[in-house]
Amino acid sequence: MSRWSCASGALLLLALCAAPLAAHGAQLLPGRTWSIQAADQGQVKQAEWDKPWFCHELDCPPFKLIQNFTDLGLELREYRAGKWVSTKVNSTMYEKAVTAGFWRLFKYIQGDNEPKTKVDMTAPVTVRITPGQGPACDDLYVISFYIPEAHQADPPVPTNPDVFLRAAAGARYYVSGFGGWATGAVYLDKAEQATKLLTAAGMDFDASHFLTAGYDSPFRLTGRHNEVWIPAAAAPTV
Ligand SMILES: *[C@@H]1O[C@H](CO)[C@@H](O)[C@H](O)[C@H]1NC(C)=O
């Protein structure tokens, strides 16, 4: 079942309903400090933060762990503001939308930009899914690559009019991570599980959309990592 129906959107929206406050073993982390000042945004050396193992050799968007909800299997992360390259696709099929979006962005990093510069691949590939927004109850997908640190200050400009640069504000997400091979159906299932857990725990989140994050190319056979990101508060539309 890889179709994101309007019904699945409604299910996520249902999760907005108020839920009793519940005590649950949230583990507060001693403040991991940002070694980076706001004025240095875009100048982050990837070695200067605790880059997680699943980024491997690639640049990843820096975040700090705010809280580890070990019993829910969720982390609350705060991502720094940063630049991304993105493209939008309306579709009823996750796989179709992501394939179309991925290749547009891949061409951008291969030099389909001004001034025809090669840009290193980063991780993860994120897909922001807003259910049921399209003309035929199809979903809006925004596929994005993080701009590597070397280009954050002055990213090459996309040549394809369907590809655009985006300065994302800092944002918090509840993140559920898992291994193996993720399909649209698996991501939807994980997102629904996460929203149910958050609702049961009485935690606020924005149920209007969520993101999937895939860290690996199809050629990595082991040590794969995938995530769903549930916005912890209303986020600006892309
Ligand atoms: C969160 O807690 C779980 C369970 O103790 C642990 O496996 C995981 O590594 C922790 N996550 C982070 C980012 O520290």
Ligand SMILES: *[C@@H]1O[C@H](CO)[C@@H](O)[C@H](O)[C@H]1NC(C)=O
């Ligand atoms: C997707 O559908 C919406 C609603 O009809 C429309 O406003 C938007 O332009 C479409 N976006 C793309 C990328 O086709």
